[in-house]
Amino acid sequence: MVTKIFLTGATGYIGGSIIQRLLSHPNAKSFEITALVRNPDKAKLLESFGVKPIIGSHSDTDKLEALAAQSNVVFTVADCDDVAAAKAILAGHKKRHAETGEVPILIHTSGTGVISDNAAGKFASDVIYSDLDIPLIESLPPSAPHRPVDILVSEAGKEGYVRTHIILPSTIYGIAKGPLYDKGVSNPHSMQVPALIKASWDRGQGGMVGEGKNIWPCVHIDEIVDLYIVLYDAATANPNTPSGREGFYFGESDHYLMYDLVKTVAKVLVELGRGKSEEPTTFTDEEMQKYFGGSAYLGSNSRCKAERSRAIGWKTTKSVKDMLASIKPETEGLIANGRISDAVISSRDRY
Incomplete structure (x- = not known):
């Protein structure tokens, strides 16, 4: 059939x-x-x-x-x-x-x-x-x-x-891998992390919304x-x-503190000769408008448990450690694919 x-x-x-x-x-x-x-x-x-x-x-x-x-x-x-x-x-x-x-x-x-x-990077929600x-x-x-x-x-x-x-x-x-990506059929890059990397690269410094105290799943x-x-x-x-x-x-397989993500981005930029300091700084209002259309989604909390997903047999093994380890390869991939120079993030890159 x-x-x-x-x-x-x-x-x-x-x-x-x-x-x-x-x-x-x-x-x-x-x-x-x-x-x-x-x-x-x-x-x-x-x-x-x-x-x-x-x-x-x-x-x-x-x-x-x-x-x-x-x-x-x-x-x-x-x-x-x-x-x-x-x-x-x-x-x-x-x-x-x-x-x-x-x-x-x-x-x-x-x-x-x-x-x-609407935490704007100021706090971690307990919801x-x-x-x-x-x-x-x-x-x-x-x-x-x-x-x-x-x-x-x-x-x-x-x-x-x-x-x-x-x-x-x-x-x-x-970075997504496989024959469709090798042939250029499909886009190998995600949205949120590359958006943050592109914006930070353009300003020459790892950036965050507010103090980066918000939490997201990954x-x-x-x-x-x-x-x-x-x-x-x-x-x-x-x-x-x-x-x-x-x-x-x-x-979701794990949760991360936004500060830990942006700190890793800042460190990678220093390693690649682009960043000034391994300590991330807060995006200005002008930068928020330039890179994210004024949206503060990178400062929001989004906490969840995939209990129904796991109940039907879904299994995960990767953790925040794996996510942070992916930042340098992701940045190098964006450079290799000619995407890092396009710092103005389009609406399709907003999550």
């Missing part, structure tokens, strides 16, 4: 890794993988890996709806704040259910930014969310980052025409992709895998 899988974000950091894992999955021979791609050249490369590319973007809502309607499983790994795209994909799921009676599966990517606060504590998650305001789409997806799952599962990665670190790229595959396997094997209202899965 063929399993039709549709994925958005194939040329991205997480999406490329998911496709690689699907292509090497034990059931890969039964998969028919389709990916929405904007770049025709990358589409051709994807095709050479056995993936069916469809040229288009999130703005092509008709295509999104049609592709979702044709699929048993959909992975959304692109812009998690695009309400129109989410509605189109859900409409496709509803159409498939109405026409075939099948309840398709949606694995949607959100982020732990949804539980972030820790669990993906088993649904009432606490549902207490988040609709205006919280990523929340509008999360609500749409969760509500669709409650309606019953699609089984919805929302993965919420935290700070993902590590997870290595390989381990967060493990979660997608563990969840895929669980959802396809067992229709009772928590979904809908209960379908939230945090991706």
Whole structure:
């Protein structure tokens, strides 16, 4: 039996890794993988890996709806704040259910930014969310980052025409590796850590929001992709895998103090002859505007426990130590890829 899988974000950091894992999955021979791609050249490369590319973007809502309607499983790994795209994909799921009676599966990517606060680097919060504590998650305001789409997806799952599962990665670190990255199909770099490195590089000194007293969870790229595959396997094997209202899965392996991260960035910059001191300094208001569009997300707290994720079999072994050890290779990788000179961080690099 063929399993039709549709994925958005194939040329991205997480999406490329998911496709690689699907292509090497034990059931890969039964998969028919389709990916929405904007770049025709990358589409051709994807095709050479056995993936069916469809040229288009999130703005092509008709295509999104049609592709979702044709699929048993959909992975959304692109812009998690695009309400129109989410509605189109859900409409496709509803159409498939109405026409075939099948309840398709949606694995949607959100982020732990949804539980972030306004600490501005001044304090560490003692509020820790669990993906088993649904009432606490549902207490988040609709205006919280990523929340509008999360609500749409969760509500669709409650309606019953699609089984919805929302993965919420935290700070993902590590350079993604594999054939799609070697060929230049997918982006090997994450968002949060490179954003901090780029800004610090440009100012010639490790920088932080406020005093860097805030705390975030982290997870290595390989381990967060493990979660997608563990969840895929669980959802396809067992229709009772928590979904809908209960379908939230945090991706965290450890927590880090922001000061420790920015201190490591400052040290690496000194080692590379770019930084003035191993002691990070606070971003000015002007720098916050220049590098992050005025957003203080790097000063927020986002604390969580991936209890539901681990309950379905997800395992992690990496810690903050691994994250801090990744900063120098990440910086050198950004330099090698010609990205370090682009210090003005785009909105797509904000978490």
